[in-house]
Amino acid sequence: MGAVAAALGAGGPLFVDFPFESQYVTSIIYVSLYVSVIAVAISTLVSVPTAIVVGFSDFRGKHFLTTVINTGMGFPSVVVGLVVLVMVSHEGPLGEFDLVFTKKAMIMSQFVLATPPITGITLAAVTGVNEEVRDAAFALGGTRTDVALTIVKEARYGIATAVLAGFGRAISEVGSVLIVGGNIAGANGVSRTRTLTTAIRLEARSGRYDLALLLGAILVALVLVVNAIVIRLGDTGGGGLR
Amino acid sequence: MSLDAVGVTHGYGGEATLRDLSLSVSPGEVVAVIGPSGVGKTTLLRLLALFARPDDGAVSVDGTSAWSLSDRERLALRRRVGMVFQQASLFEASVARNVEYGLRVRRSLRRRLRDELLGLVGRRTRPDAVTDALSLVGLADDTDRDAASLSGGEAQRVAFARGLAYDPDYLLLDEPTSDLDPRNTAVIEDAVGAAADRGIGVVVATHDMHQAERIADRVAVLIGDSVIESGPAESVFDAPSDERARKFIAGELVY
Numbered sequence: 001m002g003a004v005a006a007a008l009g010a011g012g013p014l015f016v017d018f019p020f021e022s023q024y025v026t027s028i029i030y031v032s033l034y035v036s037v038i039a040v041a042i043s044t045l046v047s048v049p050t051a052i053v054v055g056f057s058d059f060r061g062k063h064f065l066t067t068v069i070n071t072g073m074g075f076p077s078v079v080v081g082l083v084v085l086v087m088v089s090h091e092g093p094l095g096e097f098d099l100v101f102t103k104k105a106m107i108m109s110q111f112v113l114a115t116p117p118i119t120g121i122t123l124a125a126v127t128g129v130n131e132e133v134r135d136a137a138f139a140l141g142g143t144r145t146d147v148a149l150t151i152v153k154e155a156r157y158g159i160a161t162a163v164l165a166g167f168g169r170a171i172s173e174v175g176s177v178l179i180v181g182g183n184i185a186g187a188n189g190v191s192r193t194r195t196l197t198t199a200i201r202l203e204a205r206s207g208r209y210d211l212a213l214l215l216g217a218i219l220v221a222l223v224l225v226v227n228a229i230v231i232r233l234g235d236t237g238g239g240g241l242r
Numbered sequence: 243m244s245l246d247a248v249g250v251t252h253g254y255g256g257e258a259t260l261r262d263l264s265l266s267v268s269p270g271e272v273v274a275v276i277g278p279s280g281v282g283k284t285t286l287l288r289l290l291a292l293f294a295r296p297d298d299g300a301v302s303v304d305g306t307s308a309w310s311l312s313d314r315e316r317l318a319l320r321r322r323v324g325m326v327f328q329q330a331s332l333f334e335a336s337v338a339r340n341v342e343y344g345l346r347v348r349r350s351l352r353r354r355l356r357d358e359l360l361g362l363v364g365r366r367t368r369p370d371a372v373t374d375a376l377s378l379v380g381l382a383d384d385t386d387r388d389a390a391s392l393s394g395g396e397a398q399r400v401a402f403a404r405g406l407a408y409d410p411d412y413l414l415l416d417e418p419t420s421d422l423d424p425r426n427t428a429v430i431e432d433a434v435g436a437a438a439d440r441g442i443g444v445v446v447a448t449h450d451m452h453q454a455e456r457i458a459d460r461v462a463v464l465i466g467d468s469v470i471e472s473g474p475a476e477s478v479f480d481a482p483s484d485e486r487a488r489k490f491i492a493g494e495l496v497y
Contacts, residue, residue, distance in 0.1 A: 132331035136401075139291055140344040141321040141408065150343075154334055 125158025
């Protein structure tokens with residue numbers, strides 16, 4: 001019994017007999033955060049520049065692309081998981097890398113899931129910056145790059161919201177990580193590809209509601225903390241950035 | 243030395259159309275462009291500010307025609323002309339950062355990064371030009387305020403200081419006081435005079451004829467699609483030669 005279990009064990013009748021290893025719980029949290037944070041980080045590096053380019057250039061098919069991005073926000077995660085699984089399976093194009101039931105495959109599917117919301121919300125944020133502000137940056141002698149940087153800065157709260165939305169989707173999603181990750185925990189009780197969401201599903205089905213509820217509470221707490229950080233960023237207008 | 247629009251035609255099919263229009267401003271001179279709303283004063287200013295290429299005709303800065311140049315060469319020209327808009331459109335940052343913007347974009351990338359880092363640890367001193375420009379509009383004590391906390395009049399005064407801080411040769415003002423109370427209007431008008439005294443050539447688009455009379459050395463009356471009357475302020479207001487200009491100045495409806 002670790003510190004978490006001991007603390008909870010003292011908490012109330014539900015946890016009188018705390019029946020699980022704290023190592024099991026912490027390794028699940030670690031896998032969840034590891035996969036979601038890396039997927040969202042990579043997605044942000046791709047999405048934000050994409051949104052800026054799409055937002056500030058005119059080309060054929062722009063409307064179509066915007067529609068695809070917005071549709072992608074609601075794309076069913078099980079289908080994404082299925083497609084990624086087919087890609088990384090031994091017969092698939094990425095079969096040689098042996099990625100089935102690995103964290104890397106989970107990062108791939110979460111990247112696919114997080115990119116549409118991050119791109120879509122960033123796009124809305126940067127195109128929502130007042131045109132007069134753009135004109136002002138240009139009139140003051142800014143180059144196209146200066147104007148773009150100014151817009152990113154003006155839209156920083158919206159962009160932070162976009163990244164948060166992507167993270168929220170990634171960490172609370174169950175379908176694709178279950179398919180590509182396989183919900184695997186080792187015999188030693190350490191999670192390999194088991195996330196908070198897939199663990200909740202498993203524990204609830206096994207009737208271990210106390211553990212499932214604990215994992216659920218941790219998941220909600222994580223999402224709340226991230227939200228709080230973003231709201232705080234918004235309140236201070238980006239803190240040291242200005 | 244002058245900023246010139248020569249025979250410009252622009253905006254066919256759009257809302258504001260200009261045809262074969264010429265206007266020029268010399269250093270230290272204040273030119274007011276007056277005319278009814280929607281006549282294309284803003285379009286004219288945007289052409290002078292090199293925002294858009296005229297469909298026909300030329301815009302030149304001190305004799306260099308802007309649109310025959312490469313983008314890079316034109317940037318150098320564009321940076322000598324500033325424009326302040328009807329809406330203050332300040333950036334979401336402190337007053338000082340807003341006013342320093344024009345200076346900042348003219349610095350090397352290396353210098354800008356250095357400034358940002360020094361700024362983060364609070365070791366950066368503010369350029370004098372920022373404080374100077376803000377004192378001209380009476381806001382020298384408000385440098386650290388958040389731009390979002392300013393009143394409309396203060397915001398417009400900061401926008402003016404922002405256009406002035408990097409010391410442009412020419413400054414274009416689009417209805418700079420249309421939403422302001424008399425006191426803020428007076429501050430801006432005094433600042434326009436001070437800018438002209440520093441040798442800046444100023445073009446003010448305004449629908450306020452009294453303002454034009456107060457601040458302008460020369461007045462151009464824009465009615466229809468071109469300047470129909472221009473000259474020293476007194477002669478345009480006291481004895482306009484064009485019939486439509488006379489009616490407009492007398493406060494009658496003109497088309």
